[in-house]
Amino acid sequence: MPGVVRLSIDSDLNQVEFIARAVRSLCDNLLGREDAEAVELAVVEAMNNIIKHGYRGRRGEAVDVNVTLTRSEVEVEVVDHATPIPERIVKGGEPLAFDFDATDVAGLPEGGMGLTLIRMSMDEVDYVSRPGENRLRMVKRIAAS
Amino acid sequence: MTLNDTAHGDVLVVRVEDSRIDAARAPEFKTAMIERIDRGHVRLVLDLSKVDFVDSSGLGAIVSCLKRIGPRGNLAVAGAKGAVAKLFALTRMDRVFPLHASVDDALKSVAG
Incomplete structure (x- = not known):
């Protein structure tokens, strides 16, 4: 049953939905609905970050997604050749929960939620940046039935 | 992005007809909503x-x-389920x- 599916889109926000739907259907028979939705959210947030911040909205660049399915987990690796996520954000002890004053409407966050959502949605997340290539690896374990 | 408006007294109910509000659609959604708010619809569902x-x-968005909307009114969310509620x-x-x-529940919470 283990298998690898390789997907690739252009760095265009309009194409992120195609990857989301493809990854979602790959997960549907392996993960429960909530876990499959969590993987979809993490993948979308990762791709949005790459396109918006890494490529700064520039189209015509590749974003590759490798989905590895095993009996015990779904691994999604997102590969880009954009500006990496700044190290202070990757390592910077970003909180694993959202903490803000719900009564202060003007101060509510409107962005910067992606990486925290990815960490909350997946069981393992790691990010490796080499010159010219960044790899974000995200794992969701399959709950024993 | 298709939005469907229904007025209930001074509250405007805006139903999103698309199945996704994602980064590709968020700017258009935000512009359309801000346009309603700036026309004076400050109580929204x-x-x-x-x-x-x-x-x-x-x-x-x-x-x-x-x-x-700020202190002038309110925005309530109705019908969020599954991944959206999560x-x-x-x-x-x-x-x-x-x-x-x-x-109906949301209307009660935003009524002036």
């Missing part, structure tokens, strides 16, 4: 019953609508936008 996916960009819970935005099961 956002009906998400047809939406099955929202990402943080879509959520950010909803937050910016609430900021635009996103509000994960980000703790459910403390800002109490999630109402139905448009």
Whole structure:
């Protein structure tokens, strides 16, 4: 049953939905609905970050997604050749929960939620940046039935 | 992005007809909502019953609508379910936008 599916889109926000739907259907028979939705959210947030911040909205660049399915987990690796996520954000002890004053409407966050959502949605997340290539690896374990 | 408006007294119910509010659609959604707010619709119910996916960009657009309304009115969310309700819970935005099961419940909470 283990298998690898390789997907690739252009760095265009309009194409992120195609990857989301493809990854979602790959997960549907392996993960429960909530876990499959969590993987979809993490993948979308990762791709949005790459396109918006890494490529700064520039189209015509590749974003590759490798989905590895095993009996015990779904691994999604997102590969880009954009500006990496700044190290202070990757390592910077970003909180694993959202903490803000719900009564202060003007101060509510409107962005910067992606990486925290990815960490909350997946069981393992790691990010490796080499010159010219960044790899974000995200794992969701399959709950024993 | 298709939005369907229904007026209930001074409250405007806006139903999102698309199944996703994501980063590709969030700017258009935000512009359309801000346009309604700037026309004076400051008591709004956002009906998400047809939406099955929202990402943080879509959520950010909803937050910016609430900021635009400010102290003049209110924005309630109705019909959020599944992954959409989960996103509000994960980000703790459910403390800002109490999630109402139905448009009728949401109408009661924003009525002036």
